[in-house]
């Protein structure tokens with residue numbers, strides 16, 4: 249069962265009282281000033297999501313290794329979400345985004361959906377796309393889905409999206425859009441569709457560009473005859489996720505040429521993949537501006553989880569200076585580099601330190617559109633719209649990052665306010681270190697004129713135009729504020745070995761999780777309260793939906809396409825499929841019988 253965590257039900261409620269007063273006061277002042285006079289509109293919602301991008305792989309945090317001028321221009325013009333938490337992997341993160349619930353409450357908490365496994369986001373879960381569609385939005389998903397495809401009913405156009413161009417599984421080749429299942433003898437399958445139809449038109453074209461082109465085209469179409477309909481666009485990029493194991497790093501030659509100063513080839517490709525993603529952000533914002541839609545849009549950029557520095561799909565991503573990486577309980581797996589922009593925000597050009605959860609985006613963006621989600625949905629996400637709009641950061645909240653009770657490697661990560669509890673870990677603790685670095689020996693030549701580069705972007709210029717009387721931004725200062733400081737904790741630090749005992753961190757003072765306070769706090773009410781709360785969530789968790797592999801998914805049975813194989817089998821067209829599975833002698837026999 250889902251747990252509701254709206255403000256009124258949160259523990260420590262004494263801390264919330266002044267906050268609510270503050271919010272109410274802020275609202276009253278804003279109303280008195282007439283700033284809120286126009287009726288609540290339905291802004292276009294544009295979410296651009298990177299896949300597996302590291303925390304330090306945007307340059308607005310200070311890295312000059314390779315620059316992301318468009319993302320940075322969006323960040324400095326809007327609000328940098330310095331404490332946005334996602335899940336640590338693709339499937340749970342996307343489930344939390346689209347349902348507004350913790351993965352433990354939808355059964356999406358363990359690992360990801362591997363393409364050959366017959367499971368998906370449960371049908372009874374209502375998605376953000378459904379909610380926006382019911383409220384008059386045209387809803388489009390461009391790119392990755394990864395919430396189930398073994399049945400047609402799991403796929404995006406059956407889950408609230410009017411439109412989908414992209415792939416259903418975990419990732420594809422950047423050029424031919426195929427997926428090869430690791431360690432299996434399946435045929436290499438193509439995975440790219442327009443709505444329910446397979447499309448091969450994109451073969452040979454770089455996916456980041458295919459998706460950007462589609463976004464630009466959609467925005468152009470949308471601004472014409474149907475401009476009165478608000479647009480909900482989730483541009484769910486492949487970049488900079490690694491592609492198939494036989495050719496994981498892929499980028500256009502012209503993009504690579506910008507990064508010749510990076511000697512490590514893998515890292516050079518990674519920089520180019522991120523850079524092409526950055527270009528996509530610029531193209532989308534340009535298109536919105538050209539079509540006069542930008543002033544009515546909320547634009548959000550985020551990564552679905554931390555970058556994989558080592559292990560599967562590792563790409564040289566860096567979550568510096570945070571601990572851990574993708575698929576781990578540490579901040580490096582959970583904190584996203586994210587920024588949001590809207591003319592509605594009172595305090596554009598700021599770094600927002602409020603803790604936010606990816607599941608907050610559903611109720612928060614819904615509130616921006618005047619939509620009140622049905623309370624029966626029992627969302628875990630909180631509506632932070634007023635806080636975001638007026639720039640308050642004092643809401644104390646809890647976040648259940650994960651409680652994965654899988655016996656192979658049980659672990660949990662939970663935060664309330666400044667306290668974070670970790671118990672157990674993933675991958676035999678191989679992802680538990682401080683894995684990413686900030687490369688300073690190789691510097692993007694454009695960083696010599698960094699501020700001018702940012703101010704020269706069309707993104708900066710479009711967004712500045714719409715800012716009205718707001719003060720001139722101090723880019724240097726914002727870039728410093730977005731940097732995570734990890735001072736050496738005072739005194740001797742105690743290490744955390746989460747396979748041996750639980751760990752407790754003061755994440756405000758120690759965002760790099762270096763000093764384990766468990767021994768000092770283990771008998772205190774603070775810690776025992778946290779454990780009790782975790783136990784409550786654990787006892788009410790939805791059983792994981794994971795299913796073992798089903799070899800019937802093999803693309804060789806379906807013209808080398810990844811498809812909803814369970815439906816295909818159920819339909820008559822599957823006769824040949826079942827024949828193929830019999831042994832060759834039987835096939836001959838059946839063939840002979842057919843001739844007779």
Ligand SMILES: *[C@@H]1O[C@H](CO)[C@@H](O)[C@H](O)[C@H]1NC(C)=O
Pocket residue numbers: 442443445
């Ligand atoms: C999908 O394929 C069907 C059947 O071939 C066709 O009628 C339909 O127009 C196609 N839809 C798109 C969006 O291409």
Ligand SMILES: *[C@@H]1O[C@H](CO)[C@@H](O)[C@H](O)[C@H]1NC(C)=O
Pocket residue numbers: 386466469470473474477
């Ligand atoms: C806009 O309307 C046209 C038909 O006039 C339709 O084909 C198209 O899908 C619509 N696009 C959006 C984004 O609503």
Ligand SMILES: *[C@@H]1O[C@H](CO)[C@@H](O)[C@H](O)[C@H]1NC(C)=O
Pocket residue numbers: 512513514515564
């Ligand atoms: C590039 O960097 C990665 C990650 O640090 C490393 O594993 C790889 O060996 C390096 N490649 C070369 C050619 O040095």
Ligand SMILES: *[C@@H]1O[C@H](CO)[C@@H](O)[C@H](O)[C@H]1NC(C)=O
Pocket residue numbers: 658659671672749750779
């Ligand atoms: C920590 O995890 C271990 C292994 O799952 C478990 O036995 C132990 O009870 C947990 N400790 C707490 C305090 O939850």
Ligand SMILES: *[C@@H]1O[C@H](CO)[C@@H](O)[C@H](O)[C@H]1NC(C)=O
Pocket residue numbers: 697700701704
């Ligand atoms: C910024 O744009 C101006 C005018 O086009 C150009 O002269 C200058 O070189 C650009 N600066 C950077 C750092 O790109």
Ligand SMILES: *[C@@H]1O[C@H](CO)[C@@H](O)[C@H](O)[C@H]1NC(C)=O
Pocket residue numbers: 722723724725728
């Ligand atoms: C911008 O901020 C930096 C760092 O805080 C400061 O040194 C500089 O004086 C500021 N520049 C302006 C124009 O205010």
Ligand SMILES: *[C@@H]1O[C@H](CO)[C@@H](O)[C@H](O)[C@H]1NC(C)=O
Pocket residue numbers: 767768769770771
């Ligand atoms: C907490 O309790 C345990 C066992 O009850 C005891 O061994 C330990 O010394 C106590 N720790 C502190 C910091 O009081």
Ligand SMILES: [Ca+2]
Pocket residue numbers: 299300337338552553
């Ligand atoms: Ca991911």
